[in-house]
Amino acid sequence: MQSGQPIGEREREILTAIVETFIATGEPVGSRTLARANREGLSPATIRNVMADLADAGFLEQPHTSAGRVPSSEAYRYYVEQLTGKARLSHEDENIIQDSLHGVADVQEFMERTSHVLSLISHNVGVAVAVGGPKNALEHVYFSRLGDQKVLAVVVTRSGLVRDRVLRLDLSQADLDGAARFINENFRGWTMDAMRAELARRLEQERSEYDRMMASVEQLYRQGALAADDAAQTVYVEGAANLVAGEQDRQRLQELLQTLEEKQKVVALLGAYLDAKQEAVRVVIGLDQAMPSMRNFVLIGAPVRVGGEVMGSLAVIGPTRIDYQHAITTVSYIARLFDKLLNESE
Amino acid sequence: MQSGQPIGEREREILTAIVETFIATGEPVGSRTLARANREGLSPATIRNVMADLADAGFLEQPHTSAGRVPSSEAYRYYVEQLTGKARLSHEDENIIQDSLHGVADVQEFMERTSHVLSLISHNVGVAVAVGGPKNALEHVYFSRLGDQKVLAVVVTRSGLVRDRVLRLDLSQADLDGAARFINENFRGWTMDAMRAELARRLEQERSEYDRMMASVEQLYRQGALAADDAAQTVYVEGAANLVAGEQDRQRLQELLQTLEEKQKVVALLGAYLDAKQEAVRVVIGLDQAMPSMRNFVLIGAPVRVGGEVMGSLAVIGPTRIDYQHAITTVSYIARLFDKLLNESE
C-alpha cells in the first residue's frame, strides 16, 4: 500500500490505538503492547504487517529501527478527524469552569479567567484574546489633558471595552472637551470603523472651512486617539509552566517560552488559523508553518462571536501529544458558554 | 575563627573573589583556581586555610568533601554590601534602555517596556508594577449602562491611569449620569483615598435625607466602582524563559514559572520588600522567607515615586548567582530615568 488511504477498518482501528497509547504513554508503541490491548486478539505479527503498511502510507514514523512507532502529523490529523464530537465534559471539569467564570461581567476579566481555566483543565497553555473591536459600537470618548504635551484618550465601546492611551499633543482642556462632545454627539452608536471612515471623509472634504474644534478633532484623529485596530488587543496566556513537564529539550523549551511571551506572536497564530466563519472548534496540527519554534505543537481553538462579529478567540496550545478529545470538548464548552453569556446581555 | 566577621583584608578579598568567580562560572570554586587569579600570588594552601575559616564563619558551603566552595547567602549579602555604588552602565545598555523607553508617555506602557528591557539586559526576569494609586488625584469618572444589570465604571486619575470594571447593577443611564456629575463636580482633584473617605462619611451622615441621586452614588460606591485598592494593580513580568538556562532541576523550574505566573504573588513579593522610604535600590537575598518556591532567588528592586508618592516599583528577579553589580546599576538607572520623566511632566 503506497500513500493510499488506510480505509480498511482494521487499519483505522490500529492507527487510532497507536495514537491513543502514544498520547497516554509518550513512548513509541510496539506491536506487542498493541496486541495485548487489542480486543480482537490479533497477534503481534499481524499488527506488525499493518503497521508496516501504515508507515508506508506516511502515518507512522520510527525513531530508529527496532523501536516502536510514533504517529506522524498526518496520523494526528486523521485521528482528530474521526473523533466523534459526542464526548461530554466531565462534571468535575464543568464545575471548575462554572465556578471560575461565574458572575463575571467584564469581557477582559472573562478572557483572563478563560485562559487560566483552560490551562488548568487541559494542563497545557491556555490562551484568550479580546480583539479591539473595529466593528464595536462606540459608546463614549473622553479626553483629558495630563500635562505638557500629554493628552489621555479614553474610548469606551458599547460592549464594555475600554481603551486608553496617552498621546503627545498640546491641546487645552477646552479644546479637548469640544472635540469629545462633537464625537460623542455625532458618532455614538457607530461602529469604530464607520466612525473613523466618516471622520476621515469629513476632515478631507471640509478642510477649507475648518473651525478650531475640527482642528482639534483632526489632531486627535491623526495621533490615533480613536484607533481600534489590531494593536488594540489584549492577550492572556497562561500555563506556560505546564510545558516544562512535557518538553525534554531545554533549548527548545526556552524557545517555546520565549515565543509565548511575545504576545503578538500568539495573536498572529490565532489570527492565522481562526476565522469568523468557522462554526466549531478548529484543530491545527503542526504550527511550524506559521512559527518555526512551534513545530510539533498544535492549536485547538475557537472564535468568540457577539452578534456575528468576532470579539476574540480562545485556544489551548500544547504538544502534538495532547488529549485531543478533552481539549476539544473543553474549548467547545467554554466557547458556547461565552456565546450564551455575552449574547444574552445584549 | 567562629562566626566572627571576616574583617581581615585578605579574607575580604578572597571572599569577593570566590563570589565573583562562582557567579561567573557557576561551579564550586577551588583553592587552585583562586590562587591563579590572585594577584598577590598566594599559594593554594594558604588560600585553603582562609577558606576553611570562611566556611567556619558561615560564608562558604561545600557540596561534598573534595569539591570546591560555594558562597552562602551570607556571603552574597556581604558581597553586595561592599560593592561600590560607583559602577556605570555601559553605553550599549544605556542605548537599549533609551531606545526602548523613548517617547513613551503612558505609564502603563512605560511599565510594560520597563519589564521587557529589564529582562533583556539582565538576562533574568524583569518585573514592573503600577499600583492603583490610592493617593492619586481623581480626574474623572464615567458610568455607562451596558445592558441588563450591567454598568461599566471608568475612573481616570490625574496621572493618566485608567481603571475600568463592570458591575452588576441596575441603574438607568440618567441615574448614572447624575451620579457621575456629582462625583466629578465635587471630588475632582481629590485623592482617591480622600474621596472615598469623604463619600463614606456623607453617605453615613445624610442617610435620612437621601435623594435619588445619592442612592445611585451609594450603590456604585458599594459595588466598588471607585475602588483604587491593591487589587487595582497592573503587573508586567517578562523574561521568565531566561530561567530555563539557569535552573537545572526541572521540578523546581516548573514551580518557579508557576509562581511567576501568579501575578499577585509577584506583587506581594515586591510589596513585602520595597517601601516608599528607601532611597536607592534594594537587594533582597533569599526570597524563600516570603515565598518557598523562590529559595535561592534574589530580588533587586526599587520603588518608583511621583511627587513623593509610590506609583509602582520595578525589579529584577534572578538566582543568587546573578551579576549583582550589573543588575543594581540597571535598576537604579531606570528608576532614576523614571523619576526624571514622570516628574518633569507634572
Added chain:
DNA sequence: GACAAGCACTCCCGTGACGAGAGTGCTAAT
C-alpha cells in the same frame, strides 16, 4: 490470502568498573 509462529538481528539503556581530574585536610618544613 489472511493470520500466526519462530527466529535472527538491531538498537537502546541501565549497570558496574575504571581512571582521570579536581579538590581537600593535614603535616612538616621554611
Added chain:
DNA sequence: ATTAGCACTCTCGTCACGGGAGTGCTTGTC
C-alpha cells in the same frame, strides 16, 4: 605565617556488557 607535599575523597566521563523491546522476514497453517 606561609608553603610544599602527600594521601585521600568524590565526581564524572568512558567503555564494555547484557537484558529488553521491537522489527523484518520466512515459513507454516487454516
